[in-house]
Amino acid sequence: MDVKKVGRRRVATSAVPGSDPTPQTGPDGEPVRAAEDTDQAWGVTSPSGGGGASGTGPNDERLKQDVPPHW
Secondary structure (H helix, E strand, O other), X not given: OOEXXXXXXXXXXXXXXXXXXXXXXXXXXXXXOOHHHOOOOOOOOOOOOOOOOOOOOOOHHHHHHOOOOOO
């Protein structure tokens, strides 16, 4: 493994032999999401973000409104 110093406290290592460091892209050139990185894999069944294994609850709307200021 090659280790190169990039800055004062950062280093860069070489890629593992046989790996592809470029992201996979679809026919339109956009990155392709992995199967485990989809909403369905996380249990979200509707595009609005509701649903899931336990369904919706009475507190869901308040939780959607109470987001931290950086969101």
